[in-house]
Amino acid sequence: MTLEKFSSASDEDENATLNYMLAAAERLCKTNDAFMQGQYQHLRGRICALIELRLAVDRQQEKL
Amino acid sequence: MSDRTNFPLTASPLIARLAGLSRNDLEALQLARLRRQLERLYVASPYYRRRMDAARLSPESVSSLEVFRSRFPASDKADFISDQQENPPFGARLSIPRDQVALVTMTGGTSGQGQEIYGRSQRDIHTLGYLHALPWFLAGLRPGDIAINCVPAGGMTTGGWGPGEGFRIAGAVAFHAGGTLSTDAKIDLMLRFPEFRFVYASTNYLHTLTEGILRRGIDPKATFPNIGALFIASEGYPIEWAQRIEAIWGCQLGEGYGSTQCAGFAGSTFDAGVVTEDGHRGYIYLFEWETLCEIVDSQTLEPVRPGEVGELIVTNLSVEGSPVVRFRTGDAVRFISHRETRSGQAWNAIECGTIGRYDDMMKIRGNNVWPAAVDAAVFIQPEIAEYAGRVYTSADGKTEIEVRLAFADHAARLGTDDRQRLLCAVRNKIKERTNVWMTVVEVSRSDLPEFAYKARRWKDERQEGYKL
Numbered sequence: 001m002t003l004e005k006f007s008s009a010s011d012e013d014e015n016a017t018l019n020y021m022l023a024a025a026e027r028l029c030k031t032n033d034a035f036m037q038g039q040y041q042h043l044r045g046r047i048c049a050l051i052e053l054r055l056a057v058d059r060q061q062e063k064l
Numbered sequence: 065m066s067d068r069t070n071f072p073l074t075a076s077p078l079i080a081r082l083a084g085l086s087r088n089d090l091e092a093l094q095l096a097r098l099r100r101q102l103e104r105l106y107v108a109s110p111y112y113r114r115r116m117d118a119a120r121l122s123p124e125s126v127s128s129l130e131v132f133r134s135r136f137p138a139s140d141k142a143d144f145i146s147d148q149q150e151n152p153p154f155g156a157r158l159s160i161p162r163d164q165v166a167l168v169t170m171t172g173g174t175s176g177q178g179q180e181i182y183g184r185s186q187r188d189i190h191t192l193g194y195l196h197a198l199p200w201f202l203a204g205l206r207p208g209d210i211a212i213n214c215v216p217a218g219g220m221t222t223g224g225w226g227p228g229e230g231f232r233i234a235g236a237v238a239f240h241a242g243g244t245l246s247t248d249a250k251i252d253l254m255l256r257f258p259e260f261r262f263v264y265a266s267t268n269y270l271h272t273l274t275e276g277i278l279r280r281g282i283d284p285k286a287t288f289p290n291i292g293a294l295f296i297a298s299e300g301y302p303i304e305w306a307q308r309i310e311a312i313w314g315c316q317l318g319e320g321y322g323s324t325q326c327a328g329f330a331g332s333t334f335d336a337g338v339v340t341e342d343g344h345r346g347y348i349y350l351f352e353w354e355t356l357c358e359i360v361d362s363q364t365l366e367p368v369r370p371g372e373v374g375e376l377i378v379t380n381l382s383v384e385g386s387p388v389v390r391f392r393t394g395d396a397v398r399f400i401s402h403r404e405t406r407s408g409q410a411w412n413a414i415e416c417g418t419i420g421r422y423d424d425m426m427k428i429r430g431n432n433v434w435p436a437a438v439d440a441a442v443f444i445q446p447e448i449a450e451y452a453g454r455v456y457t458s459a460d461g462k463t464e465i466e467v468r469l470a471f472a473d474h475a476a477r478l479g480t481d482d483r484q485r486l487l488c489a490v491r492n493k494i495k496e497r498t499n500v501w502m503t504v505v506e507v508s509r510s511d512l513p514e515f516a517y518k519a520r521r522w523k524d525e526r527q528e529g530y531k532l
Binding site for chain 1: 070072075076077078079190194197198201206207232233234235236
């Protein structure tokens with residue numbers, strides 16, 4: 001079975017966007033606001049999960 | 065949780081900024097958000113567009129909160145049910161594309177009129193969490209705290225989903241024990257993790273939980289030394305009960321007012337809790353930048369004066385999916401002006417522990433009787449565990465009222481005379497609070513139901529007595 005080739009430009013854009021968002025979220029997590037802290041950590045967690053699940057596809061593509 | 069560095073306004077600059085708004089600035093913020101909401105709804109919701117058109121009111125013409133209050137037509141449950149029937153399933157008030165509905169919630173249906181259906185967007189889900197995390201933060205919950213959620217999770221109600229989102233974005237370590245564990249199993253869980261700091265439960269369930277803990281001979285103050293706050297919602301209570309709960313657990317009791325229509329809590333106590341140091345009822349401060357709250361005479365819809373009881377009408381200022389605009393909640397609340405709270409904040413408030421329902425009110429022998437008033441008369445006695453009431457028509461056609469109550473396990477040793485004295489005292493207190501004499505009898509605890517969430521203690525069977 002072969003995997004479909006995704007548009008590499010689109011993948012790179014999405015990965016770059018997510019990485020940018022992760023860096024931003026990590027800056028937010030350094031807040032001194034205890035009420036916002038949990039919310040920013042939640043946001044960071046969501047972004048990390050999206051990066052991770054995309055990595056699984058990217059790694060598979062690299063093997064092809 | 066009495067450390068001043070942990071005081072909500074110290075711990076959160078964002079909340080401090082909201083608390084620092086003057087009344088004029090707060091109302092200007094409300095008006096700006098309201099107009100933005102109405103502009104969006106005029107385009108996105110046929111239901112609200114029709115209401116604005118019928119009132120000859122455009123979003124641009126809402127030049128003040130007074131114009132909005134006096135001219136925008138209120139909606140009630142019947143209006144929403146009718147809208148849903150004409151435009152199933154969400155009604156024409158859904159103001160996002162249907163494929164953007166990420167969560168569906170419904171009201172409980174206990175009124176017997178039907179269930180309102182709400183479609184919530186992804187953004188609304190965070191708002192749901194925010195409007196749970198906020199009151200708990202004000203009560204002292206902080207990231208990393210262990211919390212026990214005793215409210216049943218999941219299902220179709222906002223109350224089933226909001227707490228999960230709330231604890232998650234608050235950064236708390238939450239055990240969602242409601243609806244899945246029995247009271248004894250919850251207590252076992254607490255004993256396994258005695259360092260927990262926060263408990264969330266309905267008023268009635270906290271009573272049941274406390275009863276269960278005492279029955280097992282556990283001293284919560286000693287066994288759970290880290291606990292910082294208990295937080296309740298949904299039902300009224302006597303001040304004496306609240307003071308007893310605080311004394312038993314050794315921590316503050318906080319309260320919130322919320323609903324599906326408000327997409328979470330519309331207000332809550334601050335760090336002062338439900339009872340002031342001088343023994344008066346505390347205040348539920350309204351989150352007025354999120355939910356515009358009007359407290360009005362239920363007949364005339366004119367605003368009540370500070371200190372008076374009125375019906376709460378709510379408007380969502382940021383909810384996207386199925387927002388409510390001037391929705392008549394049917395909740396009876398006592399209005400407390402921000403000037404009276406002397407809190408330094410410009411947030412209006414409602415009184416803790418006295419919220420009732422206009423549709424729960426019973427007309428008995430010419431008197432308006434609220435179940436909450438009977439609750440207050442019964443639970444002022446610490447020896448009482450639970451009660452149930454019924455109004456019925458006797459064989460000779462008279463209205464009779466029976467209150468069946470059960471004593472708590474820790475009162476098991478009371479002799480017959482003491483029990484009779486207590487039954488008399490309860491009967492007299494009920495009369496004092498309701499102007500109605502009721503028959504008060506003792507039953508065993510097993511004869512009465514246990515409520516996991518909202519208590520429905522009263523049955524009105526009068527119509528059955530008139531059947532021929």
